[in-house]
Amino acid sequence: MKAKLLKTLIISCGGIFAGWLPLIAMGGQTDISNPRIWPAPDHTRLVFDLSDTVSHKVFALENPDRLVIDIEDSQLKSGVESMSLAGSPVKNMRSARRNGDDVRIVLDLHRKLTARSFVLKPNDQYGTRLVVDLLEDEAKEEPVVRKSxxxxxxxxxxxxxxxxxxxxxxxxxxxxxxxxxxxxxxxxxxxxxxxxxxxxxxxxxxxxxxxxxxxxxxxxxxxxxxxxxxxxxxxxxxxxxxxxxxxxxxxxxxxxxxxxSARWLVASENRADLIGGVGGVSLDDKDDVLAGVLLDxxxxxxxxxxxxxxxxxxxxxxxxxxxxxxxxxxxxxxxxxxxxxxxxxxxxxxxxxxxxxxxxxxxxxxxxxxxxxxxxxxxxxxxxxxxxxxLAWKRDGGGATSSELSYTIRKGDTLSSIARRNRVTVSQLIESNDLKSDSLRVGQVLAIPTS
Ligand SMILES: [Zn+2]
Structure with missing residues (x-):
């Protein structure tokens, strides 16, 4: 904002200052630098360092799916074109100047995503940052179910x-x-x-x-x-x-x-969850006193x-x-x-x-x-x-009388997957079958130790 005002002032002063006008205008703009991208399973985070806070706007376009980030009164100090986007939903990134003073960054997407963006205030580790989160469809997320x-x-x-x-x-x-x-x-x-x-x-x-x-x-x-x-x-x-x-x-x-506990009692979305793990109880139908006791x-x-x-x-x-x-x-x-x-x-x-x-x-x-x-x-x-x-079953003497089991190798089996399924170690499998290597063939029968 300040930079714009300054520039208008200078322009109105006429030609004398024209020579150093760009320098001043640039000095007032916010620098955007060091873009980086962090893909996660349910979202991808894009971060830019800023020399100062900015006004910005993020919006989506369709056919093809794109996301546009407009940042007012700023300049891009490092290119976005050469960023590695591997593993992210972004196909390509490009940038351009807009309205003379603004920066526009366009993300070409592999699929439709929603975006959330905010400016982070500086902390002891970082300066000001602009964060753009690209969120995957929420429907994909599995509901929380606690099994009894x-x-x-x-x-x-x-x-x-x-x-x-x-x-x-x-x-x-x-x-x-x-x-x-x-x-x-x-x-x-x-x-x-x-x-x-x-x-x-x-x-x-x-x-x-x-x-x-x-x-x-x-x-x-x-x-x-x-x-x-x-x-x-x-x-x-x-x-x-x-x-x-x-x-x-x-x-x-x-x-x-x-x-x-106090926070849980007031947050209704938590109340619908089951408390207490195995055979858990819901707080949904309990009054505050009982819910409080159960939570405690x-x-x-x-x-x-x-x-x-x-x-x-x-x-x-x-x-x-x-x-x-x-x-x-x-x-x-x-x-x-x-x-x-x-x-x-x-x-x-x-x-x-x-x-x-x-x-x-x-x-x-x-x-x-x-x-x-x-x-x-x-x-x-x-x-x-x-x-x-x-582990509880085993502690209580489970399996002490069962005789030796066997397993016939199927396609895709590995020693470690068989070991895991049967709760033995790979070395126990190797030992009790006298195996010379860890390569298996389909149809081969392995003894499963049951100690
Ligand atoms: Zn730590």
Whole structure:
């Protein structure tokens, strides 16, 4: 706005200033730079850095499907034409000047999408940003259904949802040498997933599966969608003193739980969801007092379970890392606030500490950390397996009398898929069948060990 006014003034002053007019006009315009794109399963986020806040407008055009971003009084400092759009719903991007002062960016789309856009205020990590989210059709999203135990024919797996913190345009903490928290925690998450998948009785899901951002509430929603028995959020944050070091484990604080219960009671869309996991109850038809009591019971049980599993993980982490605190800490982190899903947040170390940053970015150490987390998780679930799970059945002596089973190989089978289905490890399969390699042929019969 200011720039325009200035320019009008200068023009009205006549020809004398004509020589330096473009310079002044440009100086007042907002710079748009560093475009980047983060494709996620349900949306794609496009981000631009801005030198100042802007007025902008986003609208869709059809035949062919396009999205137009008009940004007033601005100039594009870096081209959008050469951006890598792989994995995104955007076919092509181009830009042009409009009305002399404005920038128009056009996105050619593979399919029709709706858009949402906003300007983000600067924070300690970033300046002003323009964010354009391209949203996939919501109809695709599956409704949240919590199954009760007797709906499962089989004894089910314990479901662990791993939440790699941050992602996309939110790098998390940045350590010496530019190592980013979002990358370190994703590497640990993937390693943990691989190790859990080798452990019979567990199914692992991710909140984010690659480098994109999802909101904290969305992370807890995904845990509900997957009927999680546990949400494990993995971080490696910074501290303002570089000498701070060591791992920590967090569970929800009492105060965080209380405020969340209150929030659930007023949010009617939450009330329709079932509380309490297995055989859950709906709050929909309960009065406020009863709903409050049920929520508190559920919150208390979840917090107790979170502290229990957190304690196992902390002790096991203590074998590979210094501990920041000797006990599970409690805080009001949003990602821990599911009333009916035990949730822990693991700070694997301080990325701001040069020694820890180096360790955390090494593959070998990431593997060690993942293994320590796995030991903590499996100890907890062996001790207190959720009702209806294969682990509970096994603890109670299930399968002790069954004779050896066999399986005939079909097309597409792999040793690890057979191992997972039968809840044995690949190495047990190899051993009991005396296999020399992991290649299988259709029709081959494998003995399934039943110890
Ligand atoms: Zn973090």
């Amino acid at each position: 135990a007797n709906e499962h024919q089989d004894k089910r797996d314990v479901v662990i949802v791993i939440d790699a913190g941050h992602g996309g345009d939110d790098p998390g903490a940045i350590g010496p040498g530019g190592v980013k928290e979002k990358d370190v925690v994703m590497a640990i998450a993937k390693e943990l997933q691989a190790q859990m998948n080798d452990t019979p009785g567990y199914t692992v899901k991710f909140t984010r599966t690659s480098d994109y951002y999802i909101g904290l509430r969305q992370r807890t929603k995904l845990a509900r969608k997957y009927n999680a028995d546990l949400l494990v959020s993995i971080h490696a944050d910074a501290f303002n003193r570089p000498e701070a070091n060591g791992a920590s484990v967090f569970a929800l604080s009492k105060r965080g739980a209380t405020s969340e 019971l559920s919150m208390t049980a979840s917090m107790k379970a979170s502290l229990g599993v957190g304690d196992h993980v902390l002790r096991s982490m203590g074998q590979v890392s210094k501990l920041h605190k000797k006990r599970v800490e409690q805080a009001g982190f949003v990602v821990l606030k599911s009333p009916d899903i035990p949730s822990i947040l693991i700070e694997t170390g301080f990325i701001s500490n040069p020694v820890e940053a180096r360790r955390l970015s090494s593959r070998a150490y990431q593997r060690k950390v993942a293994s320590a987390i796995k030991v903590g998780l499996t100890r907890h679930f062996e001790e207190t397996p959720p009702v209806g799970t294969w």
